[in-house]
Amino acid sequence: MLRLSGISLVELTITMAISTTLVLFSAMGAATISKELGYFQQQLVLQSELRLISHSLSLQLQRAGYVARPFEEIFANSALLPPAINISHHPLEVENSCVLFSYDKNADGDISHENPAELLGFRLRDKALEYRVASKSCEQGGWHDLTDASELHVTQFTISLHGEVNHASVYKVKLAVQSKASAQLTAEQHLHIRVANAI
Template sequence: MLSRGYTLTGLLMSMGIGVSLLAAGATFAMNLSQQQLVISQKLELQNHVKRTGLLIMNELSRAGYDGMAGIRFISGIPRDASPFYPAFELGVSGGYSQGSCVVFHYDKNHNGTIEKEPLSEYLGFRLKDGAIESRMDAKDCDQPGWQDLTDPTYIKVDTFRISPVNISGSGALLSVEISATLVRAPSVSAKLHWPVTVRNF
């Protein structure tokens, strides 16, 4: 009579196959988890860059607006006599390339004059030490005292550039370019390259 059961060799082979499958499964799970983390970080960074770009574009599109432009036009006063002319100026910030700083103003309270209080109508953005900064108190591109718009401990902005694409008497078409990386994961990057129209040029 034969006794049926597992042999030592069969058990060892089964255990070896099982361990191999577990190792393969663990490796797959780790790779999948890593991929999901990278995707999540990239989406997080893209959303941050996109929100920053939209804010800049919304503000910049208003550059040069003068609440008294109609009255000035009817009175025969030329556009360049407006305190909101020129609509914007592109400059250089801290050794970066041309267009790394833009200063502009628009008439928030529609009274035809540029004011600092209660809401400053001296606006602008620049790249400084890996962050995009917002203009404060009519500061020039190379002056200190601007306020961080992006958090340099969270993202590092590598590129911020505004370039003219087409300028005519009816307005200006500009290109806004931003590229950034996550500070905690420098290999994760995002870019934005969008057009913005300034109609009050």
Template structure:
């Protein structure tokens, strides 16, 4: 007969229920924090790829710009007389498909001449060894010496592809596609697929 307190059995049952609830709570908290980490990494990667895409898009929109185009037009010279024509050319970097490299130029100093110095007007982007690289000087798609735009210790670019969708007398419409994964967590990946209008084609 029990007059006061708890029996050993009831104490053990209540302790086992408490430990089970504590374990379930800890598992839930751990799963929640793991999912938050994955979502955070996904957003971070998406943000990074969007910034790279914005940089590339902004540069491509300038392709073919000629500071002396008005003078050439008034003089009756065709667009093909400009040193900035054609505005861009698509190619392939070593070991990749056509469209994994784009070369272009525009008149940064508005003098109507294609200059290599002081700031090179020979520009481009390509995919190489899991990174997007920026053209240095007048190098072509297969030459070495390009500079990394993306950091391959942080992310690995699996796809960088540009293709022409439409071309007319008033410009060209390009499709820019980038997909990448985090180097430290390859299951976290993201991609963008954007149109880019090049008006100076």
């Protein structure tokens, strides 16, 4: 007797249902992996931005108070060396969220008040970290944004005198940022910056 081979309509329907389910689960898995990968990439970008900000802060603050004069001359006349660091805040921000400092950038032996490039500072203002422009005080406007508020929010920036190591002041800086795209994406860092020229 001749036998016909093939599959029935019921078997075909079951096979298609199983295949569709497998494709659906694969697509959902791919979407989840893609979402997690995007989140991870955003976290890396945030951490990288925080490292760049921290490096800039550390590099500038370590130089605070430097004047290109022989130590003996400065020691004999301490008026030659201005206060290295002044900590304050903008009236609408938390205490210790602004730091003003200066150093002899052009190594001419003086910190010139006519040269704004030698009068530096950082402050927290409107969820952005700003740097000082044209000798502005912590309370004045006209500072320049160091961070891009459309990309991230600076949720914390404070600085305080932490102690002393080998006759040099050590300042503690607390810095925290949050992604504008997702409130769950955050990063923070605590820095200890040794300022050898601070008085």
